[in-house]
Amino acid sequence: MQAPLNSETDTTTADTSGVESRIRIVLVGTQHPGNIGSAARAMKTMGLTRLVLVDPQKFPHNEADMMAAGADDVLAAAVEVQTLAEAVADCRLVLGCTARSRRVQLRELDPRTAAASVHAEAVAGGEVALVFGRERTGLENGELQLCHAAVHIPANPDYSSLNLAAAVQVLAYEVRMALLGGAAAAPVATAMPDAAPHAELEGFFAQLADTLEAIDFHKGRTPDSAMRKLRRLFVRTGLDSHEIRLLRGVLADAQRMARLAGRDPH
Template identity: 45%
Template sequence: MLPRIRIVLVQTFHPGNIGAAARAMKTMGLAELVLVNPRAFPDDEATRLAAGAGDVVANARVVASLDEAVSDCVQVIGASARLRSLPLPHFSEPDAMADSALQNAQSAPVALVFGRERSGLTAEEIRCCTHQVSIPANPDYGILNLSQAVQILAYELHRAWRTRHQSSFIYQTPGEATPPTREQFSHFQRHLHDVMQKSGFLSQPHARTEEQLQALFTRAEPSRKELSMLRGLLSALHPDASSDRS
């Protein structure tokens, strides 16, 4: 399960934080690092601060957008110190996040996303996520360095993995309960948008209706089978709307 869990760093400013995050990952058995538009990479500082985790840095993948980094993932968890206006499912405790991530990682990739050192993730980037997670901290000073946040959440993942690994009972997720990838969910969102437009449902008084409906379906966490049924319903209601079944 751990090899299917991906750490994604968005627009990292200090290359040393990339190396420190890679070191935090390797100590907890994580190896897949994806960088979204880092300011400087490759960089000697990243390699130096990685210490013995130079292989994680060397194998890091650089992409142009968060969408590209997580399109094949069935769960995308955004690490955020504060809740955003988009009402995504929220893990207030990292151990609950770890249990959920490992459950989903049995069948497909899962991403844990960290934002910029100073400003974190934007509202648009949070929309690419299926969940949010926060790290409980001192309310008067809850500031964590990027690599510290990676270390804490990576530890929770490794702890949850150890618990499962030592158990004689391994739960197998039924095939029909497999979550959709973010790419499949994006196809559904576009299909829903087309049907709402063609039906005349979307109008100026309903400016936030589409965003709220998309948040509703995100919170519902439909399986691939359920998402396929929803798309079948949309096609039956409006056959001339988008019918891309990807």
């Protein structure tokens, strides 16, 4: 099922003029269709109706319909895309829900603090995504690199396995409480007021990676570590669209000079 990501054309039961319309739940690589239906039900009980599915293994599916138990409208309006980058392209705040410590170093938030950040960004007019990974393996490192911060549910360490739909329910509940109460907790992961959309930032990172290769910055070393650190640095600054265009102009000149010097392999 295809539907536009823009909240202004989203056909769900939520009031499209409300803050809820700027908050989306993103499920990445979901393996069991019943979990999609259960997540839709968890969302609807808390007033969230924007569901984005990234490369689900089985959807649409009758098991998803059955487990939705009345949240059929959420499933019908679900957006299906192939990559997480597509799912969050217009977002100013992306929070990845993960139960593990990964090589990707992100600020780690508890659900309540994350909800306060979601509320603050959505109230300011920004698009927000709460991202959940695969049932068994969660979000991959490359997917976490697309997030501004990580959210960890402090479950019992002796039995920390949490069903996907249950995790969605926990975060959806905290977001609803933040919306109802005005988010008393201070947000710590909001974007800058004029932060550029995610797609513009990713375009800059792609050009930066190409430029570093063109000028032989890595000197034969693997580029992964340097790019992770540079991503964190620029994400923290909250670049706006004008700043990104300026930086991309600098990179374009650096690439041109590399070509003149005969260094650019392209």
